[in-house]
Every structure is written in structure tokens, then in C-alpha cells.
Amino acid sequence: MPTPGEVPWDIVEHTAAKHDIYQRYLERWFPILLTGKEKWYPSVTYAEGFAGPGIYKTGERGSPVIALQAFIDKVPPTKGASRFLFIDDDPRCVALLREQLAPVIEKTTRTEETMPVEVVEGTCESQLEKQLTVMDAWGKPIFAMLDSWGNAPIPYQLLRRLAGNVSSEVMITFLPQHFVRFVTKLGDSADDVFGGDRRWREVAKLPDGPSKYRHLLDCYRQALSQAGFQYLLGFELVPRTGQSLYLLFGTNHPLGVKKMKDTLWEVDKSFGIGFRDPRDDQDETLFELSEPQVAPLGRLLLPTIIKAGESGCRVNDLVDFTLFETAFRKEHIIPTISMLRDQGKIETDRPGRIVYGTFVRVPQP
């Protein structure tokens, strides 16, 4: 749906943090895939389904310009190629984006063969998969950036195809309130958005906005997993004021998860943006300025510990869940277990220092 207001628009608080994440991640993604020591590919594709105009009202760069520059800066011209595909259904965004990309393309020594760039006017749903075929992108790694406001459909078939494509990853973002409105308006036909899973319909029974969007985000995460993405990282960027932004990253590679997590924990804290796991029903941010808050990880780990019953589980058994299912890193696990023990929520098989071999369980009656 074309942008309702003027183009370009004002930058909002979480956009700078979002762009910092994109830039830091793509500056890793391009070189790993194109110049990696062990395995590398001759070419990759970076595609956006909701590209925007490439610039904000006060001059900040948009994500297409950030992506192009990350490739130019981080991959030597003698190394592999990258295709760039940008789709937007607003003709004003398309025209402005072409203007923004032109000087970046002109300045580089890259050629039409090693850096083809296509800007296409049309909807993500009608154009993205098709144009990836036109550019001969399938069968080689693709990074798909699907950065809408949450009010446009992303074809489930596209997500399945991306999940099954070699070394491909997806970043989906949306404003949760827009997503709730969009899905509610679609009614029963929203089943397609969730890959046919009807569990999202339970949203009608939920009492308030936060529980509605927590449920929908959870269903969407599940749908992406069903589409074939083995590892998913979902988190909200929470500004001091205004709406939060939800980001969901899907990959089939543990290295992708690790690099995305490194990126998250490095994001410039001066943006003042908090990170939150939307599954945490107490809405606590993971970190605000410098200190990570481990309470949300405690709440995420507790059900696994409860499930392990009387015999409990080793701290080591919680590592994979933490690494691949939450935004936390390995070094956050032991402080979290220690906090849970201090709070009396769990007990350990020995007093004192907690190590990966320690057994933990909920206190037995």
C-alpha cells in the first residue's frame, strides 16, 4: 500500500538502532559468504521487499543505501559479486531511491556484472519472488530484508522458498500495533499469513493490545519455523517514547545466529533503545544502557528446568536453547542461574560456584 504521508518521512527513534543492526550485520554477511576461508560463494543477492526511498527527511541513509555501501566497503572488487533488488509499491519511493543509489553506484569500480542493481515498482507479494528469478538469484545465497510497517502481506510461499534456498536468511520487521490491525482486518484470510495455522485466531479472545500482539508474534514466529527456518531470533526495539519495532531474523546456520547476536549486543547504546523479548510477559528490556538484564532469560529458562522434573538438568543443557532461541549469549547463562537460585526458584546439586556441569532443578517439596 503506497505510503499515506509525504516521502521522504521523518526518521523515528528506533530507526537509527535498526540501521545500526543492518549495517553491522551486513558488513559481516557479505564477506563471510563471498570471501570466507572455508566455504564461499561466487555470488549472493541482497533483496528488499519494502525498500523505501533510500533517505529520510533529515538526510539519514535508508536501508538500501546502507546495504550497497556495506558490500562496496567490505568486499574487495576482485572478489565475488552481489545482486541488489529493491521493490517498493510507491512510485515516489522508487524515484527517490533511484536518485539516492545513483551516486553510490557511480563512485564504485564495481561493474554491472559484479554489482547489478534493480529497483522495481510493484508490491512485494507480486514482484519479489519473480524478480529474484529474473536476476537468476535462486540457488545462491539470498538475504531478504522484509521491512514493512506490518501492514502488508508477505507471501508464505516466498518464505518457504527462501528457507529452502542455499544459505539464505530473512529479516522481517514490523510495528506490532500495525500488524495486529492488519491481521484483524484480513479476518479468516489471515490464515495464509501464518502458513495455514489457525491458532492466530485465538487473538479475538485476548483482553488487551499487549497480549494480542504477543500472541500474534508468537504465531508468526511459529509460522516462520514451519516455513523451514531452523533458527529464529525475535526481539523488539523499544524507544524511550513511541511505538516499539519487532524484528524477526531467520536462518539455517548457527554462524548466522552468532553473528546476529554479536551485532545486537554491539549496537550503539547512545541510541537509548532497549531490546525486549516479546515472549516475556513482564515486558522487561534485555538491556537499556550498559548492563544486561538477565531476569527475562530467567523467565525463559524456568519452564525447561521445571520440565526436567525431580532429576533436573545440567546448566549445559540450557545452552542451545539460550543460543538459538533467545537474544542472550552464552555468558549470560550462569549469572541467570545464579539469580534464580538466589531467588529460591531453583536449587543446585552443590552449593557455591555454578559451572556448566552443575545440576539444577526446581525445589522439591
Ligand SMILES: C[S@@+](CC[C@H](N)C(=O)[O-])C[C@H]1O[C@@H](n2cnc3c(N)ncnc32)[C@H](O)[C@@H]1O
Ligand atoms: C518501513 S518502510 C521501508 C524502510 C526502509 N527499509 C529503510 O529502512 O530505509 C516500508 C516501505 O514499504 C512500502 N510498501 C508498503 N506496502 C508495500 C507492498 N505491499 N509492497 C511493496 N512495498 C510496500 C512503502 O511504500 C514504504 O516505502
